[in-house]
Amino acid sequence: MVGALAVLLGAVALSVLVGANPVPPGDVLDALLGRGTDTARFVVWDQRLPRTLAGLVVGGALGVAGALMQAFTRNPLADPGLLGVNAGAAFAVALGITFLRVTTPAGYMWLACLGALVVAVGVHVLGGAADLRASPARLVVTGVAVGAVLAGLTSGLTLTHPDTFDRMRGWAAGSLLERGPQVVLPVLPLVVLGLLVAALTARSLNAVALGPDVAQAQGVDVRRTRVLVLAAVTVLTGGATAIAGPVAFVGLMVPHVVRWTLGTDQRRVLAGSLLGGCVLVVASDVVGRVAVPPGEMPVGVVTAFVGAPVMIALARRRRATAL
Amino acid sequence: MRSAVSTVRSRVAVLAAVTALGLGLSACAADADAGTADPTPSASADASDAPRVVEHARGETEVPAHPQRVVVLEPVQLDTAVALGVEPVGAAVLNEALGVPAYLGDAAADVQTVGTVQEPNVQKIAALQPDLIIGTESRHSALYDQLSDVAPTVFMATQTDPWQDNVRFTATALGDEADAQKLLDAYDARCQEIADEFGTAGQTAQLIRPRDGILTLYGPTSFAGSTLECVGFTTPERDWENSISVDVSPENVLDAKADHVFVTTTDVTDESSVPEAVRANAAAFPQLHLVDQAWWITGVGPLGGQAVLDDIEKILSAAS
Numbered sequence: 001m002v003g004a005l006a007v008l009l010g011a012v013a014l015s016v017l018v019g020a021n022p023v024p025p026g027d028v029l030d031a032l033l034g035r036g037t038d039t040a041r042f043v044v045w046d047q048r049l050p051r052t053l054a055g056l057v058v059g060g061a062l063g064v065a066g067a068l069m070q071a072f073t074r075n076p077l078a079d080p081g082l083l084g085v086n087a088g089a090a091f092a093v094a095l096g097i098t099f100l101r102v103t104t105p106a107g108y109m110w111l112a113c114l115g116a117l118v119v120a121v122g123v124h125v126l127g128g129a130a131d132l133r134a135s136p137a138r139l140v141v142t143g144v145a146v147g148a149v150l151a152g153l154t155s156g157l158t159l160t161h162p163d164t165f166d167r168m169r170g171w172a173a174g175s176l177l178e179r180g181p182q183v184v185l186p187v188l189p190l191v192v193l194g195l196l197v198a199a200l201t202a203r204s205l206n207a208v209a210l211g212p213d214v215a216q217a218q219g220v221d222v223r224r225t226r227v228l229v230l231a232a233v234t235v236l237t238g239g240a241t242a243i244a245g246p247v248a249f250v251g252l253m254v255p256h257v258v259r260w261t262l263g264t265d266q267r268r269v270l271a272g273s274l275l276g277g278c279v280l281v282v283a284s285d286v287v288g289r290v291a292v293p294p295g296e297m298p299v300g301v302v303t304a305f306v307g308a309p310v311m312i313a314l315a316r317r318r319r320a321t322a323l
Numbered sequence: 324m325r326s327a328v329s330t331v332r333s334r335v336a337v338l339a340a341v342t343a344l345g346l347g348l349s350a351c352a353a354d355a356d357a358g359t360a361d362p363t364p365s366a367s368a369d370a371s372d373a374p375r376v377v378e379h380a381r382g383e384t385e386v387p388a389h390p391q392r393v394v395v396l397e398p399v400q401l402d403t404a405v406a407l408g409v410e411p412v413g414a415a416v417l418n419e420a421l422g423v424p425a426y427l428g429d430a431a432a433d434v435q436t437v438g439t440v441q442e443p444n445v446q447k448i449a450a451l452q453p454d455l456i457i458g459t460e461s462r463h464s465a466l467y468d469q470l471s472d473v474a475p476t477v478f479m480a481t482q483t484d485p486w487q488d489n490v491r492f493t494a495t496a497l498g499d500e501a502d503a504q505k506l507l508d509a510y511d512a513r514c515q516e517i518a519d520e521f522g523t524a525g526q527t528a529q530l531i532r533p534r535d536g537i538l539t540l541y542g543p544t545s546f547a548g549s550t551l552e553c554v555g556f557t558t559p560e561r562d563w564e565n566s567i568s569v570d571v572s573p574e575n576v577l578d579a580k581a582d583h584v585f586v587t588t589t590d591v592t593d594e595s596s597v598p599e600a601v602r603a604n605a606a607a608f609p610q611l612h613l614v615d616q617a618w619w620i621t622g623v624g625p626l627g628g629q630a631v632l633d634d635i636e637k638i639l640s641a642a643s
Contacts, residue, residue, distance in 0.1 A: 019574045021575050039577060101590075103595075159442075162417050163418045163420075163421075178573075293572075294570070294572060295537055295570030296570075296572045
């Protein structure tokens with residue numbers, strides 16, 4: 001865990017030092033202290049620090065949401081997107097771009113929050129989330145079905161409206177550009193709340209991992225745990241998607257790597273996934289900044305690039321995916 | 324890798340277009356010769372009403388001398404047709420929700436939309452019973468046979484060729500090369516007037532299109548970029564990578580510095596459409612102008628060119 005923290009600090013340092021503009025490290029330090037050239041101050045304070053903050057929030061939220069989802073469904077392939085929250089956010093953003101002419105990341109953020117919330121509530125009602133005897137699979141299947149319908153509607157909308165397609169392409173790739181405080185701060189309380197709720201459920205999730213009957217026998221309130229977990233996943237995924245758009249693979253991949261290195265105690269898995277998600281998104285963003293000069297590659301594209309090989313490597317390790 | 328391939332492709336396409344244009348002209352000459360050899364006395368009148376053969380990206384096609392029901396599938400073709408006084412019956416548009424671009428005015432009021440530029444709707448085109456369809460090989464290649472069944476169809480090579488060449492091609496298809504040349508000459512003359520009036524020589528200008536936080540800088544070979552050069556501005560030098568535009572990270576926003584910086588938007592009154600990176604460096608961009616992307620980016624053609632020149636003239640008058 002200390003190692004993970006050190007890696008995170010390293011990623012944050014890189015994120016402040018490295019970018020498309022080759023500002024010398026000395027100038028970056030000067031800029032951090034409020035001195036130095038205008039260019040260095042702009043690059044550090046207006047570009048790198050805001051997107052580092054956004055990357056930390058998005059990565060941490062997705063990492064924890066993925067860990068919760070996998071523990072709760074007892075399925076190592078579960079992903080926070082399975083509840084349809086991403087698809088709901090995307091559909092709301094597409095509607096807003098097409099019919100309300102929303103054009104700024106701050107506008108997308110509010111739309112995505114609203115879409116994620118509406119779809120999350122809908123999926124939970126349709127999937128019978130409150131029914132203790134129902135298997136979590138029912139909820140997941142409902143989420144996948146609703147998500148598929150919404151994804152279809154979204155692509156219908158984008159294919160018939162090239163302007164929307166143009167703007168959605170940027171949002172749907174998942175990017176930390178222009179995600180300044182006005183985009184991150186309104187979502188931050190939501191994400192913090194989600195993280196606190198996740199911490200509350202950690203101990204009961206260890207019991208739930210053995211099956212609801214065993215958990216109940218151990219005196220765990222399974223219904224309460226389920227409601228809390230679902231609320232946390234919704235808020236964390238919705239918040240992260242509202243900030244950056246859908247960032248692929250983080251929620252799926254990070255908990256695997258964490259279980260592989262830190263073991264299967266949910267308290268460790270959740271804490272590790274928080275740090276791991278932060279590291280993955282911040283480091284991927286750094287890679288995206290220097291991958292295709294003079295432009296940049298969106299962070300969501302980089303996480304997919306990193307994610308696919310890691311998933312294949314994990315799949316080839318026999319015990320890596322055990323919960 | 325991919326861009327290298329497309330560069331080669333576009334070069335081949337340019338070559339093909341130039342050759343096609345040359346062959347087209349000689350084909351017209353041959354037709355005229357055949358007309359004079361005709362023994363009937365009213366030969367010259369017949370020749371002007373006789374179907375013409377147009378050389379294009381997909382071969383030779385016989386088209387009516389004076390097409391009445393034209394369908395166009397590319398913005399530059401729509402702009403050119405309207406500029407030449409031929410209102411198409413149908414046009415593929417970039418955005419079906421917005422329809423035919425508003426800058427074309429009443430002269431294009433009755434144009435029906437027939438799907439998008441990327442995906443024209445063949446059924447809608449057929450329903451309009453056109454007598455000539457003009458499209459673009461690089462975009463509509465797969466539709467050629469279907470469209471040919473509906474009406475004589477001619478394709479220009481690619482929308483990335485110099486726009487004046489595409490204007491001339493469209494005019495050739497419509498049988499009105501002379502007037503198209505007049506429009507292009509008028510555009511050049513007006514450029515010169517603006518250059519003389521405002522003394523733009525020696526000043527730099529840069530066009531920026533903000534996209535998802537990335538800044539797309541348009542170079543001298545783009546439509547609006549070439550118009551800025553046409554009025555005497557110089558585009559700040561950089562590696563354009565053989566492309567009309569280059570994407571730049573907002574960290575390097577100062578690369579876009581110029582005496583005049585133009586930023587495209589859908590709403591020129593919306594100050595928030597200026598990218599954050601530009602706003603944060605306001606001191607470096609003293610002459611910043613929001614311009615409408617409807618003609619600066621997508622209004623390729625003689626009318627769009629005049630609309631861009633209108634904007635430039637207005638902006639420079641206000642600045643001086």
